[in-house]
Amino acid sequence: xxxMADVAREAGVSVMTVSNVLNERIxxxxxxxxRVMAAVEALGYEVNLTxxxxxxxxxxxxxxxxxSFHDYFGELADEVAPLIEAxxxxxxxxxxxxxxxQEMEALSVARLQIYDGVLLSIAGLDLExxxxxxxxxxxxxxxxxxxxxxxxxxxxxNESGARLATAHMIEHGxxxxxxxxxxxxxxxxxxxxxxxxxxxxxxxAGLEVDPALVVPVGDYTSLSAYETMREVIARGxxxxxxxxxxxxxxxxxxxxxxxxxxRVPVDVQLAxxxxxxxxxxxxxGITSVDANHKGVAEAAVGLLQRxxxxxxxxxxHLVEPVRLVVRGSTRGGA
Amino acid sequence: xxxMADVAREAGVSVMTVSNVLNERIxxxxxxxxRVMAAVEALGYEVNLTxxxxxxxxxxxxxxxxxSFHDYFGELADEVAPLIEAxxxxxxxxxxxxxxxQEMEALSVARLQIYDGVLLSIAGLDLExxxxxxxxxxxxxxxxxxxxxxxxxxxxxNESGARLATAHMIEHGxxxxxxxxxxxxxxxxxxxxxxxxxxxxxxxAGLEVDPALVVPVGDYTSLSAYETMREVIARGxxxxxxxxxxxxxxxxxxxxxxxxxxRVPVDVQLAxxxxxxxxxxxxxGITSVDANHKGVAEAAVGLLQRxxxxxxxxxxHLVEPVRLVVRGSTRGGA
DNA sequence: CTGTTAGCGCTTTCAT
DNA sequence: ATGAAAGCGCTAACAG
Numbered sequence: 001x002x003x004m005a006d007v008a009r010e011a012g013v014s015v016m017t018v019s020n021v022l023n024e025r026i027x028x029x030x031x032x033x034x035r036v037m038a039a040v041e042a043l044g045y046e047v048n049l050t051x052x053x054x055x056x057x058x059x060x061x062x063x064x065x066x067x068s069f070h071d072y073f074g075e076l077a078d079e080v081a082p083l084i085e086a087x088x089x090x091x092x093x094x095x096x097x098x099x100x101x102q103e104m105e106a107l108s109v110a111r112l113q114i115y116d117g118v119l120l121s122i123a124g125l126d127l128e129x130x131x132x133x134x135x136x137x138x139x140x141x142x143x144x145x146x147x148x149x150x151x152x153x154x155x156x157x158n159e160s161g162a163r164l165a166t167a168h169m170i171e172h173g174x175x176x177x178x179x180x181x182x183x184x185x186x187x188x189x190x191x192x193x194x195x196x197x198x199x200x201x202x203x204x205a206g207l208e209v210d211p212a213l214v215v216p217v218g219d220y221t222s223l224s225a226y227e228t229m230r231e232v233i234a235r236g237x238x239x240x241x242x243x244x245x246x247x248x249x250x251x252x253x254x255x256x257x258x259x260x261x262x263r264v265p266v267d268v269q270l271a272x273x274x275x276x277x278x279x280x281x282x283x284x285g286i287t288s289v290d291a292n293h294k295g296v297a298e299a300a301v302g303l304l305q306r307x308x309x310x311x312x313x314x315x316x317h318l319v320e321p322v323r324l325v326v327r328g329s330t331r332g333g334a
Numbered sequence: 335x336x337x338m339a340d341v342a343r344e345a346g347v348s349v350m351t352v353s354n355v356l357n358e359r360i361x362x363x364x365x366x367x368x369r370v371m372a373a374v375e376a377l378g379y380e381v382n383l384t385x386x387x388x389x390x391x392x393x394x395x396x397x398x399x400x401x402s403f404h405d406y407f408g409e410l411a412d413e414v415a416p417l418i419e420a421x422x423x424x425x426x427x428x429x430x431x432x433x434x435x436q437e438m439e440a441l442s443v444a445r446l447q448i449y450d451g452v453l454l455s456i457a458g459l460d461l462e463x464x465x466x467x468x469x470x471x472x473x474x475x476x477x478x479x480x481x482x483x484x485x486x487x488x489x490x491x492n493e494s495g496a497r498l499a500t501a502h503m504i505e506h507g508x509x510x511x512x513x514x515x516x517x518x519x520x521x522x523x524x525x526x527x528x529x530x531x532x533x534x535x536x537x538x539a540g541l542e543v544d545p546a547l548v549v550p551v552g553d554y555t556s557l558s559a560y561e562t563m564r565e566v567i568a569r570g571x572x573x574x575x576x577x578x579x580x581x582x583x584x585x586x587x588x589x590x591x592x593x594x595x596x597r598v599p600v601d602v603q604l605a606x607x608x609x610x611x612x613x614x615x616x617x618x619g620i621t622s623v624d625a626n627h628k629g630v631a632e633a634a635v636g637l638l639q640r641x642x643x644x645x646x647x648x649x650x651h652l653v654e655p656v657r658l659v660v661r662g663s664t665r666g667g668a
Numbered sequence: 669c670t671g672t673t674a675g676c677g678c679t680t681t682c683a684t
Numbered sequence: 685a686t687g688a689a690a691g692c693g694c695t696a697a698c699a700g
Binding site for chain 3: 347348349350351354360361362363366385387388389390391
Binding site for chain 2: 059070074075090097110113221281
């Protein structure tokens with residue numbers, strides 16, 4: 001492997017001069033500079049990032065750590081990447097399988113030191129575990145759980161989004177709206193927040209809510225949602241709307257509804273959350289709360305860059321607004 | 335930052351002993367070992383990966399470099415991750431935007447040296463550019479382009495998959511099958527291979543192919559596919575089947591078909607390629623060629639691990655088999 | 669089994 | 685404007 005010393009020898013200068021040319025730190029005389037560049041070209045030299053990192057304490061790399069590479073996170077990552085690159089840094093993705101242990105590991109000293117900053121999408125970690133993390137590395141937490149105050153945090157307006165979607169279906173005549181994938185327990189903060197939105201929409205319309213309509217979905221896959229929906233239908237539960245906690249869940253539900261001969265939106269209205277790319281195209285078009293990837297990405301990267309540039313300030317807790325995108329799966333749709 | 339020397343002092347041993355305890359390289363006496371571990375705990379020490387990397391020349395990290403984090407690649411990545419982890423290494427994802435320049439950069443000396451191995455999904459690079467890459471780092475290329483012989487390479491049986499899907503629709507009565515997103519030019523190897531499969535299915539059934547039915551789709555998004563499909567319909571082209579080059583393209587097509595009042599599969603049969611998770615659930619279920627993520631992931635990781643373990647052997651070029659998954663969008667479906 | 673010595677490739681600091 | 689020396693934190697190799 002060709003190293004800086006090789007370039008220096010080739011150009012007849014010291015290593016330090018090569019370093020200065022490459023990093024443009026200290027002005028270097030033009031002829032010297034040209035000789036160095038020629039040597040770099042000739043030898044095909046490239047800096048050893050590990051060595052630079054050890055000495056300079058900087059990797060120019062940011063990690064986005066997500067529960068899985070699928071769907072929502074894939075779309076978010078594609079939004080984050082250009083923003084990080086615009087700041088002259090590199091983005092890499094890591095995956096935790098929504099597993100608390102692996103999320104903690106992502107925040108371990110060992111991992112943090114190899115990145116200039118970390119965006120961590122939390123799925124498994126709770127307040128207590130997060131509270132134990134002590135680090136001065138730039139970190140921004142993403143996602144719908146509560147986090148200790150001293151962390152920067154970006155989340156979605158879950159409750160408001162769920163309220164919008166539910167209110168929209170109520171407005172168009174739905175009276176028994178399933179809260180599919182929603183929850184009552186603190187362990188599922190997102191599912192609980194969205195259930196609260198679903199409730200508030202009812203109250204705002206002067207309607208009662210039936211807790212029996214809150215139906216959890218095991219692992220938030222389309223398959224679980226499909227199976228759950230089939231059971232609900234088989235059980236004979238009466239409903240004329242479905243608010244699905246995510247678009248992936250909505251898709252599973254749609255499949256079950258269609259298979260059971262229920263027409264969407266005539267017999268049952270359906271709305272999801274996330275507004276995945278696909279939701280626009282799945283007939284009849286899935287009405288969905290847009291998860292505002294762009295807003296989340298910009299807010300998170302902004303917060304991270306502020307820390308990486310050293311102008312920290314107190315931790316912020318941002319709630320990104322969401323909006324409803326109406327499509328054919330609800331009666332207001334085209 | 336607490337370092338190894340701090341632990342050594344605390345435990346009253348040398349740095350080397352700490353290193354040996356932590357890496358379990360050389361047996362260490364139990365009492366010493368216990369003292370070291372106690373010191374590690376007490377100080378909250380964690381190894382500096384950068385320093386280890388610089389000295390040991392190993393990062394225990396593999397990069398999967400993909401054009402985008404979306405859909406197909408997200409699913410593939412979720413398949414690759416556990417295999418890499420089973421080998422005691424870490425997987426990170428990087429993204430190239432399907433851009434030749436960024437793909438070359440992923441293969442640059444600088445990036446390669448920070449990983450023990452790289453899985454590169456090529457989208458933009460051609461033979462000529464790839465031929466210039468000279469490295470001894472373990473690399474496996476993924477994807478549907480031709481690559482220089484000396485690279486390990488895993489690809490799908492594109493032609494055979496396209497043939498299966500097309501033959502299935504012919505068998506069920508389709509006679510004018512659009513090859514949506516397929517191509518004739520060498521720049522789109524995958525789209526061209528799949529077109530060849532579409533042709534061969536016709537020939538095998540004793541049918542002529544109409545080249546006018548090969549309709550390219552700009553950027554392989556659902557949106558482009560939707561727009562293209564609308565145009566084809568508006569133009570009055572007669573067709574009774576659509577072979578879409580990917581499921582994402584199939585989804586866009588489905589949306590346009592339904593919007594135009596064409597019934598799937600009664601008026602038009604539809605098949606895609608990739609068998610994305612969603613394809614099963616999108617009513618009426620999209621018949622699709624399964625892209626065999628698992629097979630691709632296993633083959634690629636196997637080839638990579640062979641190289642990383644030093645038992646190299648000549649480069650292999652694997653073609654992973656595919657199979658057709660029949661669903662409601664074709665007449666053979668449930 | 670434990671410790672000493674050397675050095676991975678680079679950048680910081682300070683001298684020229 | 686350029687260079688020499690020192691050392692980031694760790695591990696390979698060898699000595700005791």
